[in-house]
Amino acid sequence: MKVVVDAFGGDNAPLEVVEGAVLAIKQNKDLTVVLTGDEIKIKEILGDRIERIEIVDAKDVVTNEDSPTIAIRQKKDSSLVRAFDLLKTDETIIGLVSAGSTGAILAGAIMKIGRIKGISRPALAPILPTKTDRDVIIVDSGANVDCKSENLLHFAIMGSAYYSIIAGEKAPRVALLNNGAEEHKGNELTKETYPLMKTLPINFVGNSEAREVMSGDVDVIVCDGFAGNVLLKGVEGTASAILSTLKKEVKASFWAKIGYLFMKGAFKKLKTKLDINKHGGAPFLGCKKLIVKNHGSCGRDNICASIMQVIKLHENKLNEKIEAMIQDMTGKVGTEND
């Protein structure tokens, strides 16, 4: 079983990516990781830890400044494009992990790998923590900023299938992100989508306001990529602002500093809880092969977690489940596909 990893994607590449691959190799005896990128640099990091690691040389790197589609077309010798080419052609490779440019990963996925039959648009589905022990996923968090109802229905199906695997839940609670809880609330898109959501073979629990995102009351939040991006980044920004404000208050007071020493453990637990990268990256759901996008600033643990996530999704047949559920849908929402 092979997973291809873009060794030069992300702020901490190649060191953290290569080390993440080594961690993954240790955790799974059946795994081989294919690293793409500058062979000399990768070998320098690896040293003699070469068992079940293959290297495919690529001299170029796709950056955040590159235009995604142009980069995928023209940077043929980049670590990301090489990784996609391998994913496409090598049937023993089950998935791809990259912490590189989100836009380029999405473009590569569409242009090189393609969609699962019946899926109108693949979607990014990051995990967020909640105040309970359960996590929540947002589909789509930014891959599709303009959506139709059909897209949202597919996001719901893919999100439900994905969540059921990662959380071991038979019927994850799927909600439509909206500006009110009542059925009649919403913009044109959500009002049109709501009744259609009820017809899907999933556990649709109705509308969810953004206020409820971390309540733990829902498992899958379905939305267009623009709203999902606002939600995801709004949560990140708020968490960061609150923690930095609290830090400032603590620094400003002698007694608070003393108190902080006693509370260090509690803060550490909170920080771990809020770490959105701890489970690995966000899968790009709906592509013919498994693709996981890591946060650009991620470290070796996140890369390792993402490789493990690819294996878990493969072993639990995520894509086969999605395809079966899409076939199951009535014909009325399948007109735009293929």
Add this chain to the structure above:
Amino acid sequence: MKVVVDAFGGDNAPLEVVEGAVLAIKQNKDLTVVLTGDEIKIKEILGDRIERIEIVDAKDVVTNEDSPTIAIRQKKDSSLVRAFDLLKTDETIIGLVSAGSTGAILAGAIMKIGRIKGISRPALAPILPTKTDRDVIIVDSGANVDCKSENLLHFAIMGSAYYSIIAGEKAPRVALLNNGAEEHKGNELTKETYPLMKTLPINFVGNSEAREVMSGDVDVIVCDGFAGNVLLKGVEGTASAILSTLKKEVKASFWAKIGYLFMKGAFKKLKTKLDINKHGGAPFLGCKKLIVKNHGSCGRDNICASIMQVIKLHENKLNEKIEAMIQDMTGKVGTEND
């Protein structure tokens, strides 16, 4: 100078609303408050504190369960509709404050009061704290869930005028909420709006991601009401989830409990900072008269702050400024008005 207050709007009405009016009367010697609602109950609360307070009897109440437009049309003897009728007909009344149903307040504003000449759609503009000493406002936070570019341009102008009054800033930094910082990023709406924003007589600073909302780097965030609602409620939900998680961690550990005692002051300051109601409510910008919507759960201090806000906006001629700025705009964005 008179302000009309819907004494029966909100979860804590009429007690907190009436007490809020009394607080405002004490703070401003030129102010008269007109309270609408059940006269007997209002008088019970007021006792002998009747100086510069007028009561207009209204036996009915508009609830969150009412359909907004139907309630405004049919509940003629409700405290909210009476308040709007007074605002419309009594020229000495400069504005209205209510903590009632948002939908009904918006419907009343449109149906009874109407828009400032040239404004395509009025918008709600709540204030959020940032990690700096400056606040940020979101326009629109939910009044208009489907928008065109023209609406967003008007939100930008109204938000800029409003922020300049409340913060004493000559050129507030106005940003377009988007899924990326670069000019080419966005959905159809924001991509179309970006170049038009540059033509406005405001300090447009470009796109802002939701992650930056509490950074203090921008003063006015312009967006459609659906995205604004997601942003506002996402921030609220995240803050509440983080604080409740931290509380749980503190309760779970003896040492953290001790630490909390030392840090109580720091937490209190954080809580005050995060209180989005402390400045009063959210104005409904772009109506012919000043209308401020309070949070349903607000207390007397918030009601008082909202009344003070109405006075400040009136004295600083908010609506005249908005009208002048709209006239100033080139003809290309004024075609759909009136």
